[in-house]
Amino acid sequence: MKKHNFNAGPSILPQEVLLKASEAVMDYNNSGLSVIEISHRSKDFVEIMEKARALALELLGLEGKGYKALFLQGGASTQFLMVALNLLEKRAGYLNSGTWADKAIKEARIYDDIYEVASSKNANYNYIPKGYDIPSDYDYFHFTTNNTIFGTQMKSFPKCDIPMVCDMSSDIFSRAIDYSQFDLIYAGAQKNLGAAGTTLVVIKEDILGKVSRKIPSMMDYKMHISKGSMFNTPPVFAVYTSMLTLEWLKNLGGIEAIEKENEKKARLMYSEIDLNPLFKGFATKEDRSNMNATFTLENENLKETFEAMLKEGGINGINGHRSVGGYRASMYNALPLDSVKALVEIMSELESKA
Amino acid sequence: MKKHNFNAGPSILPQEVLLKASEAVMDYNNSGLSVIEISHRSKDFVEIMEKARALALELLGLEGKGYKALFLQGGASTQFLMVALNLLEKRAGYLNSGTWADKAIKEARIYDDIYEVASSKNANYNYIPKGYDIPSDYDYFHFTTNNTIFGTQMKSFPKCDIPMVCDMSSDIFSRAIDYSQFDLIYAGAQKNLGAAGTTLVVIKEDILGKVSRKIPSMMDYKMHISKGSMFNTPPVFAVYTSMLTLEWLKNLGGIEAIEKENEKKARLMYSEIDLNPLFKGFATKEDRSNMNATFTLENENLKETFEAMLKEGGINGINGHRSVGGYRASMYNALPLDSVKALVEIMSELESKA
Numbered sequence: 001m002k003k004h005n006f007n008a009g010p011s012i013l014p015q016e017v018l019l020k021a022s023e024a025v026m027d028y029n030n031s032g033l034s035v036i037e038i039s040h041r042s043k044d045f046v047e048i049m050e051k052a053r054a055l056a057l058e059l060l061g062l063e064g065k066g067y068k069a070l071f072l073q074g075g076a077s078t079q080f081l082m083v084a085l086n087l088l089e090k091r092a093g094y095l096n097s098g099t100w101a102d103k104a105i106k107e108a109r110i111y112d113d114i115y116e117v118a119s120s121k122n123a124n125y126n127y128i129p130k131g132y133d134i135p136s137d138y139d140y141f142h143f144t145t146n147n148t149i150f151g152t153q154m155k156s157f158p159k160c161d162i163p164m165v166c167d168m169s170s171d172i173f174s175r176a177i178d179y180s181q182f183d184l185i186y187a188g189a190q191k192n193l194g195a196a197g198t199t200l201v202v203i204k205e206d207i208l209g210k211v212s213r214k215i216p217s218m219m220d221y222k223m224h225i226s227k228g229s230m231f232n233t234p235p236v237f238a239v240y241t242s243m244l245t246l247e248w249l250k251n252l253g254g255i256e257a258i259e260k261e262n263e264k265k266a267r268l269m270y271s272e273i274d275l276n277p278l279f280k281g282f283a284t285k286e287d288r289s290n291m292n293a294t295f296t297l298e299n300e301n302l303k304e305t306f307e308a309m310l311k312e313g314g315i316n317g318i319n320g321h322r323s324v325g326g327y328r329a330s331m332y333n334a335l336p337l338d339s340v341k342a343l344v345e346i347m348s349e350l351e352s353k354a
Numbered sequence: 355m356k357k358h359n360f361n362a363g364p365s366i367l368p369q370e371v372l373l374k375a376s377e378a379v380m381d382y383n384n385s386g387l388s389v390i391e392i393s394h395r396s397k398d399f400v401e402i403m404e405k406a407r408a409l410a411l412e413l414l415g416l417e418g419k420g421y422k423a424l425f426l427q428g429g430a431s432t433q434f435l436m437v438a439l440n441l442l443e444k445r446a447g448y449l450n451s452g453t454w455a456d457k458a459i460k461e462a463r464i465y466d467d468i469y470e471v472a473s474s475k476n477a478n479y480n481y482i483p484k485g486y487d488i489p490s491d492y493d494y495f496h497f498t499t500n501n502t503i504f505g506t507q508m509k510s511f512p513k514c515d516i517p518m519v520c521d522m523s524s525d526i527f528s529r530a531i532d533y534s535q536f537d538l539i540y541a542g543a544q545k546n547l548g549a550a551g552t553t554l555v556v557i558k559e560d561i562l563g564k565v566s567r568k569i570p571s572m573m574d575y576k577m578h579i580s581k582g583s584m585f586n587t588p589p590v591f592a593v594y595t596s597m598l599t600l601e602w603l604k605n606l607g608g609i610e611a612i613e614k615e616n617e618k619k620a621r622l623m624y625s626e627i628d629l630n631p632l633f634k635g636f637a638t639k640e641d642r643s644n645m646n647a648t649f650t651l652e653n654e655n656l657k658e659t660f661e662a663m664l665k666e667g668g669i670n671g672i673n674g675h676r677s678v679g680g681y682r683a684s685m686y687n688a689l690p691l692d693s694v695k696a697l698v699e700i701m702s703e704l705e706s707k708a
Contacts, residue, residue, distance in 0.1 A: 003386040007393050010590055018388050022379040025372055032357040032668070034372050036549040036595065039361050039671060073427040073551065074572060077586040081570045103571075110568050190587055195390040197427065197551040197589030214464050216435045217457075218428060232431040233544055235551030236364055237591050241390065314386070317393060 004339035007317030008148055008292065008330045009170065010190040017194075017244040017334075024240065035240055040233050048236075049229060052243035056200055059246060059254055060172075060179040070201040070221070070229045071239045076100065076169045079186040079199060080107035083142065083165055085219050087184075089211045092139045093117045093162075095132070097154075098125045098147030099323065100167060108142075117141070124323070125150040127284035134160040140183070140207075146171035148191075149321040151294030151328060152287040157181060163207045171291045172200070173249060174333055175259045183207045191291075192333045194242030197235040249333065258333050265331045265340045266290040272344040276351050278302060282324055296326030302354060309346050318343070358693035361671030362502055362646065362684045363524065364544040371548075371598040371688075378594065389594055394587050402590075403583060406597035410554055413600060413608055414526075414533040424555040424575070424583045425593045430454065430523045433540040433553060434461035437496065437519055439573050441538075443565045446493045447471045447516075449486070451508075452479045452501030453677065454521060462496075471495070478677070479504040481638035488514040494537070494561075500525035502545075503675040505648030505682060506641040511535060517561045525645045526554070527603060528687055529613045537561045545645075546687045548596030551589040603687065612687050619685045619694045620644040626698040630705050632656060636678055650680030656708060663700050672697070 005012035028035040028044060038045055049071065056069040072078070080103060084092070091112060094105045096119035108114050115138070118129035125147060134141045140163040146153040148170040157164070163183035172187040179185065183204040190196035201221070208222050217223050217231065224231050249258060270288060273281045273295045282294035297303055310318065320326040329343060359366035382389040382398060392398055403425065410423040426432070434457060438446070445466060448459045450473035462468050469492070472483035479501060488495045494517040500507040502524040511518070517537035526541040533539065537558040544550035555575070562576050571577050571585065578585050603612060624642060627635045627649045636648035651657055664672065674680040683697060 005387060005391055007391065010391055010394060010587065012391050013388065018379055018391075021390075022376045025376040025379060033359060033670065034367065036375075037359055037361065037364055037366050037372075040364060040550065073429065073589070074432070075427065075586045078428070078572045081572055107570055107572075110570055188587060190590075195589075195591050196394065196587045197592055216461055216464055218432045218435055218461075232429045233364065233542060233550045235427070235549075235589055235592065236544075237549050238551055238589060316387065 003314045003316040004342050005316050005335065006329045006331070006339070006343070008321070008328060009188070010196045011317070011330055011332050012334045013194065013241065013245060014248045014334045017241060017248055020244050021195075021237070021241050025237075036237050040230060040236060045236060048240050048243050049234065052239055052246060053229060055243065055246035055250060056202060059249060060202065062179055062202065065180055066204050066206060067202055068205055068225045070203070070224050071198045071234060071242065072201055072224060072229070073198060073235055075199055076167055076186060076188045077103065077107075079167065079201065080104040082219050082221065083140075083184065083186075084108035084111045085213065085215050086208060086221050087140050087163065087165065087211065088112050089139050091115060093134050093141045095129060095141070095143040096121055097128055097144055097152065099149050100147070100169070101144040104142060104144070104167065125152065126282055128152050128154050128287040132158075134158060134162065136161050138162050140165045142166065146289050146291050148292050148330070149323055151283045151289045151292045151324075153289035153291065155287070163204075171289070173255055173258070174262050174291060176256045189238055189242050192245075194245050195238045197238035198242060200242070245334070261337065262290050262331065262333065265335065265337055266293070268337070268340050268344055269293045269329055269331065272347050276347055278351050278354060279347060282326065291330060291332060293329045293331065294320060294324050294326065296320070299354075302350065305353070306350050309350060313342055313346050315343055315346065357668045357670040358696050359670050359689065360683045360685070360693070360697070362675070362682060363542070364550045365671070365684055365686050366688045367548065367595065367599060368602045368688045371595060371602055374598050375549075375591070375595050379591075390591050394584060394590060399590060402594050402597050403588065406593055406600060407583060409597065409600035409604060410556060413603060414556060416533055416556060419534055420558050420560060421556055422559055422579045424557070424578050425552045425588060425596065426555055426578060426583070427552060427589055429553055430521055430540060430542045431457065431461075433521065433555065434458040436573050436575065437494075437538065437540075438462040438465045439567065439569050440562060440575050441494050441517065441519065441565065442466050443493050445469060447488050447495045449483060449495070449497040450475055451482050451498055451506065453503050454501070454523070455498040458496060458498070458521060479506065480636060482506050482508050482641040486512075488512060488516065490515050492516050494519045496520065500643050500645050502646050502684070503677055505637045505643045505646045505678075507643035507645065509641070517558075525643070527609055527612070528616050528645060530610045543592055543596050546599075548599050549592045551592035552596060554596070599688070615691065616644050616685065616687065619689065619691055620647070622691070622694050622698055623647045623683055623685065626701050630701055632705050632708060633701060636680065645684060645686060647683045647685065648674060648678050648680065650674070653708075656704065659707070660704050663704060667696055667700050669697055669700065
């Protein structure tokens with residue numbers, strides 16, 4: 001039986017992506033070779049890489065606006081480091097809205113002093129800080145658009161004159177916003193994009209080349225741009241699945257179309273959390289994430305019954321992160337509305353039983 | 355028709371690995387979920403990672419000898435940087451035996467002065483330098499065991515008292531040597547190991563912790579060791595295919611068994627190159643690689659005929675690298691002897707035609 005996959009990441013991918021990827025592992029396009037045993041310099045693979053890069057810019061509405069898309073390795077954690085190495089000369093401002101934002105700050109501090117413009121750490125990150133100032137003489141402002149662990153999401157973004165750099169790992173391609181307000185966006189593939197092992201970096205080229213330090217080649221955005229994201233052997237399978245997922249999204253109608261689906265799923269989920277007296281949402285209402293809903297059982301005695309029902313219903317991956325406890329339903333682009341319906345039904349069944 | 359796959363990397367993988375990987379992309383172990391859509395913290399994936407790490411040490415004969423195996427991201431190019439960051443305090447010695455060795459030197463020079471103990475660069479790297487001294491007060495000695503581009507391979511290794519660090523990307527697991535003479539071995543997966551996107555690092559723990567610089571988390575071997583190679587989301591599919599390939603190798607009889615096969619393939623290939631007057635080997639005979647045979651056509655007029663025959667015979671990926679020209683037959687572990695036979699037959703057919 002196919003499960004309802006609420007995993008936080010690596011997470012659900014569209015069935016047609018899995019099918020095409022599975023076939024390509026045996027034989028890519030009737031070439032007699034697997035997609036993972038061809039040269040990354042071959043026409044076939046160069047096409048995959050170029051298509052993935054172009055689709056990323058197209059779907060984000062960033063074509064012809066001075067941006068480049070890269071598929072790198074090392075996850076968002078490596079971007080914490082690369083952002084600082086490529087952009088940090090004197091001082092940068094960071095918004096501390098969750099565990100990953102906090103880790104980004106820690107890594108950047110190796111290179112310079114970092115200013116936390118605001119933090120919700122003392123409230124266990126259950127809200128998104130607002131109303132802070134961003135000094136206009138800083139090198140850049142860094143923030144996390146969606147906090148997977150805590151289930152919070154930025155609904156609006158500050159205006160500022162310095163480069164805006166964001167970790168969009170868990171909500172990229174999920175909502176129609178003006179992506180050109182950001183100068184550097186990075187996102188690990190394993191949520192809305194593809195198999196774990198590649199990180200999409202979308203970067204406005206004119207923010208580069210302004211620091212004085214010598215940057216190691218693998219850490220240098222300019223180097224990767226100059227080599228068309230093929231400075232060294234790319235993670236071919238992760239790039240291929242990303243390309244397939246971007247194609248799937250485009251055929252579906254792009255970000256506007258998926259946003260409507262994501263809103264339906266989130267509305268259904270949160271209304272159950274709010275109306276069912278057995279459950280309580282973790283995140284402040286106005287900051288609730290459309291990607292990750294975090295909630296707890298009010299009565300811990302029901303835990304065993306609830307979890308048995310979840311298992312019975314094929315609900316997978318909704319255990320909460322240890323920092324929050326309870327449950328987390330991740331509702332990424334590829335999760336069907338029916339999976340949320342199945343979960344909500346079980347929650348409501350628990351209410352009628354209790 | 356399945357091709358004879360002589361690609362230099364990404365390159366051929368065992369058919370049973372491709373089959374299992376393809377199935378797991380649709381459904382891993384009848385779990386109802388794909389191997390690329392389960393949490394890396396799940397029991398299923400932790401088992402894959404731990405098995406891959408254990409098999410790597412077991413096959414290299416390094417179990418219980420103070421080594422740890424890691425599956426990282428970023429390719430050997432990132433190791434050029436990590437080696438320097440983790441081990442370089444004052445000065446290190448590098449053997450310059452090829453393009454990749456040269457790049458490793460360039461990256462390490464960002465952090466300190468590097469001493470080239472010897473170089474074959476002036477001879478377009480057609481041999482392995484020998485008879486050099488390695489100063490015993492250096493931090494480490496770095497070398498490349500096999501030079502994919504030029505088709506040379508180190509047949510013996512110098513003795514020295516300082517840590518020996520090597521890039522073994524293109525010949526790891528291919529021959530029975532005493533791996534415990536090395537202190538740090540790294541290898542991109544895409545030749546003898548698995549899908550591109552992960553790099554195996556095997557490291558003797560006691561050489562770490564001796565530099566004074568602060569090392570960024572993602573660049574820190576100690577950090578990755580302390581997290582069991584899961585500091586952040588690993589490249590799940592590349593690790594899974596590596597685990598499958600290591601299992602395949604173990605079932606085959608391990609490195610001793612595959613070495614015999616590799617010797618047969620190389621003997622057949624080189625005897626054709628030497629006996630067929632139409633072809634000429636590029637690398638100095640005593641340094642010839644058992645993994646990559648480089649050769650040229652003596653008479654360029656035969657190029658078109660030869661390449662049409664190769665295409666007709668399903669021979670894929672034997673174009674030489676631009677630095678050498680001509681041809682390169684990569685004969686990694688997974689390449690069957692029959693593929694070499696097919697290639698050699700065409701070369702000999704060309705001779706009878708010419």
